[in-house]
Amino acid sequence: MPAMLRDAPPPLTRSVEDYLKAIYHLSAQGGFATTSDIAALLTVAPPSVSGMVKRLSETGLIEHVPYRGVQLTAQGRRAALRMIRRHRILEVYLTAQLGYDWDGVHDEAERLEHAVSDDLIERMARALGDPRYDPHGAPIPTPEGEIEEAELVALAAAAPSTTLELREVGTQDPARLRYLAEQGLVPGTRLHVVSRQPFNGPVTVRTPGGERVVGLELAALLWCRPEAE
Amino acid sequence: MPAMLRDAPPPLTRSVEDYLKAIYHLSAQGGFATTSDIAALLTVAPPSVSGMVKRLSETGLIEHVPYRGVQLTAQGRRAALRMIRRHRILEVYLTAQLGYDWDGVHDEAERLEHAVSDDLIERMARALGDPRYDPHGAPIPTPEGEIEEAELVALAAAAPSTTLELREVGTQDPARLRYLAEQGLVPGTRLHVVSRQPFNGPVTVRTPGGERVVGLELAALLWCRPEAE
DNA sequence: TCTGAACATTAGGTTATACTAATCCCAAGC
DNA sequence: GCTTGGGATTAGTATAACCTAATGTTCAGA
Numbered sequence: 001m002p003a004m005l006r007d008a009p010p011p012l013t014r015s016v017e018d019y020l021k022a023i024y025h026l027s028a029q030g031g032f033a034t035t036s037d038i039a040a041l042l043t044v045a046p047p048s049v050s051g052m053v054k055r056l057s058e059t060g061l062i063e064h065v066p067y068r069g070v071q072l073t074a075q076g077r078r079a080a081l082r083m084i085r086r087h088r089i090l091e092v093y094l095t096a097q098l099g100y101d102w103d104g105v106h107d108e109a110e111r112l113e114h115a116v117s118d119d120l121i122e123r124m125a126r127a128l129g130d131p132r133y134d135p136h137g138a139p140i141p142t143p144e145g146e147i148e149e150a151e152l153v154a155l156a157a158a159a160p161s162t163t164l165e166l167r168e169v170g171t172q173d174p175a176r177l178r179y180l181a182e183q184g185l186v187p188g189t190r191l192h193v194v195s196r197q198p199f200n201g202p203v204t205v206r207t208p209g210g211e212r213v214v215g216l217e218l219a220a221l222l223w224c225r226p227e228a229e
Numbered sequence: 230m231p232a233m234l235r236d237a238p239p240p241l242t243r244s245v246e247d248y249l250k251a252i253y254h255l256s257a258q259g260g261f262a263t264t265s266d267i268a269a270l271l272t273v274a275p276p277s278v279s280g281m282v283k284r285l286s287e288t289g290l291i292e293h294v295p296y297r298g299v300q301l302t303a304q305g306r307r308a309a310l311r312m313i314r315r316h317r318i319l320e321v322y323l324t325a326q327l328g329y330d331w332d333g334v335h336d337e338a339e340r341l342e343h344a345v346s347d348d349l350i351e352r353m354a355r356a357l358g359d360p361r362y363d364p365h366g367a368p369i370p371t372p373e374g375e376i377e378e379a380e381l382v383a384l385a386a387a388a389p390s391t392t393l394e395l396r397e398v399g400t401q402d403p404a405r406l407r408y409l410a411e412q413g414l415v416p417g418t419r420l421h422v423v424s425r426q427p428f429n430g431p432v433t434v435r436t437p438g439g440e441r442v443v444g445l446e447l448a449a450l451l452w453c454r455p456e457a458e
Numbered sequence: 459t460c461t462g463a464a465c466a467t468t469a470g471g472t473t474a475t476a477c478t479a480a481t482c483c484c485a486a487g488c
Numbered sequence: 489g490c491t492t493g494g495g496a497t498t499a500g501t502a503t504a505a506c507c508t509a510a511t512g513t514t515c516a517g518a
Contacts, residue, residue, distance in 0.1 A: 015475065035496055048476055050497050055474090067483060067496060097326070098352045108349055115344035120337055123327045244505065264466055277506055279467050284504090296466055296513060 014114045016061070017083050018042060019052050023062060023072055024080035032069025081141040086113040086121050088134035088141075093124040095135045102135040102186075103177035118143075136177075137168035137187030137223075153226065155191065155203055156219035164191045164224035171221050184209035185222060243343045245290070246312050247271060248281050252291060252301055253309035261298025310370040315342040315350050317363035317370075322353040324364045331364040331415075332406035347372075365406075366397035366416030366452070382455065384420065384432055385448035393420045393453035400450050413438035414451060 012020075022041045026033035035053065039046045057064040061076035072080060090109035094100040100108065122143065125131070132148070133139055139148035152167055166189045169180060180186065184207050194204040194211065203219045205212050214222070241249070251270045255262035264282065268275045286293040290305035301309060319338035323329040329337065351372065354360070361369055361377070368377040381396055395418045398409060409415065413436050423433040423440065432448045434441050443451070 013474075036494095044475090045477060046496070047478080047498080051475080054497095094349070098349065098356060100352075108346055111344045111346070112341070115340045117337055117340070120323070120327065123329075127327060242504070265464090273505090274507060275466070276468080276508080280505080283467095 012079060015052065016056065017079070017114055019049075019056060020061060020072065020076055020080040021083045021087075023070055024077065024084065027069075027071050032065065032071055034069040038070075078145045081145045081147060083113055084147075085141040085143065086116060088138060089121050089125050089128070089131070090116070091134045091136075092128055092131045092140075096128060101178075102181065103174040105135060106172040106174075133168075133187065135187075136170075136172070137166070150225065152223035154220050155193075155205070155214065155222040155224055156216055158193050158196075158203070158224060158226075160193050160196050162193050163227040164193065165189070165227060166191055166222055167225045168223040169221055170223055176218065176221070180218065180222075183207075183212050183214075185212065185214070185218075190227070191224065241308060244281065245285065246308070246343055248278075248285065249290060249301065249305055249309040250312045250316075252299055253306065253313065256298075256300050261294065261300055263298040267299075307374045310374045310376060311347075312342055313376075314370040314372065315345060317367060318350050318354050318357070318360070319345070320363045320365075321357055321360045321369075325357060330407075331410065332403040334364060335401040335403075362397075362416065364416075365399075365401070366395070379454065381452035383449050384422075384434070384443065384451040384453055385445055387422050387425075387432070387453060387455075389422050389424050391422050392456040393422065394418070394456060395420055395451055396454045397452040398450055399452055405447065405450070409447065409451075412436075412441050412443075414441065414443070414447075419456070420453065 019038065019042065022038050023033045026037050026041065035046050035049045038053075039049045042049075053062065053064050053070055056062045056076070057070070060073055061079065062070045062072055064070045087109050090112050091102075091105045094105045094108055095102060131140060139150065141147040150167065153164070155164070155166075158164055166185060167187055169177065169185075169187065171177065189207055192206040194206055196203050200216050202213045202215045205214060248267065248271065251267050252262045255266050255270065264275050264278045267282075268278045271278075282291065282293050282299055285291045285305070286299070289302055290308065291299045291301055293299045316338050319341050320331075320334045323334045323337055324331060363369060368379065370376040379396065382393070384393070384395075387393055395414060395416055397416060398406065398414075400406065418436055421435040423435055425432050429445050431442045431444045434443060
């Protein structure tokens with residue numbers, strides 16, 4: 001019997017899927033994901049992470065540099081992107097087809113992403129017309145594991161009198177999401193930066209719904225694409 | 230702090246949910262579910278069942294008579310019916326909204342039933358117009374845990390020259406379900422029993438699609454409601 | 459009435475995942 | 489170039505599920 005067929009790789013467990021996703025997000029800006037960051041994100045104790053890291057690097061899903069942190073291997077990255085695709089397709093589906101709000105959809109998707117089959121995800125994607133972004137504007141990886149890498153700038157860092165398109169909202173916190181939606185600050189909105197107060201003050205933007213004053217904490221979550229001239 | 234709030238009952242694990250469902254189905258005709266029947270249904274070894282049975286009776290979900298079998302308590306029955314509602318709503322949803330066939334929908338629902346929230350189930354139910362039967366004709370429990378108890382007769386036991394409505398198909402086996410659908414033998418179909426061969430021979434029925442000869446194995450799975458005169 | 463087959467249970471071990479407590483490493487500041 | 493504090497790791501324990509092997513129980517028929 002050929003080796004390829006002999007031992008089918010055991011399917012990943014829920015925990016493993018969660019760790020890979022966490023590591024993907026934490027090492028997105030190129031660096032290492034540290035033990036304590038992973039522990040904080042998954043709300044487990046650091047020793048639990050050390051243990052899992054050992055197993056994951058033995059199975060070739062991550063690369064571990066002791067006392068430094070971990071990074072995904074190509075295989076681990078594929079698995080993480082598969083989970084992210086599932087999560088984001090689910091978020092779009094629940095929002096578009098079952099009346100969920102963008103601030104309530106995360107938890108449901110978080111549980112379902114481990115249970116749905118690839119087949120079901122692709123049926124949902126087809127029913128939705130193969131969406132490219134989730135309700136928060138985050139890009140959805142393709143079934144082949146490609147993901148769009150956009151060059152976005154945080155509103156907090158934008159220069160006054162530039163015009164931007166709000167592309168992605170970098171939080172899942174329901175309270176923040178609800179407030180942003182009330183202010184009309186959702187992906188796709190055009191923003192003109194009116195002014196920026198000194199000493200880490202708020203940013204004032206003009207939106208189709210009127211002028212809005214956005215505090216720095218929120219402005220740091222609003223990722224925008226500079227408008228082409 | 231009042232006792233009711235002090236220790237919220239820990240949510241049931243996947244395994245527990247599966248055991249309760251299995252026990253519900255096995256003790257449906259009023260009797261005890263035996264260790265080996267449960268083991269066979271869940272494809273685990275009998276000692277695993279003994280272990281789980283001990284835990285479940287300690288937590289008050291089942292009543293255990295050693296060497297005899299188990300039955301659900303009122304609390305266990307509620308939990309089982311909740312799972313059955315989830316399963317059947319999911320089956321209807323996947324069939325009606327996402328193009329699943331009635332022979333392929335079982336496995337997907339089996340995994341999802343543990344992951345969906347009650348809220349999502351009720352949203353699906355509402356989107357479907359609160360269906361009362363799943364694609365196989367089985368009744369769907371209400372959110373309050375009521376389930377219709379119909380008096381159905383197996384086609385295998387029906388007298389010749391009676392007229393019946395096929396109500397429920399008692400299998401989840403894809404091959405059998407596919408064949409039955411090809412023959413037009415789906416819930417809702419009106420059947421007239423033309424004849425019954427002796428010596429456990431097949432049953433001949435007239436359907437809107439023409440005459441069909443149904444072997445005894447399949448006829449035992451076709452649960453029918455005698456037509457009112 | 460006894461006995462053996464079939465079924466149920468106990469005993470003891472494995473794996474995955476988590477925890478706390480104890481120890482280890484390393485880099486930053488003196 | 490030492491010390492020290494905080495993050496990382498190891499050690500040891502717990503729990504939920506599962507397994508195989510050994511032992512117990514029941515009942516039907518010789």
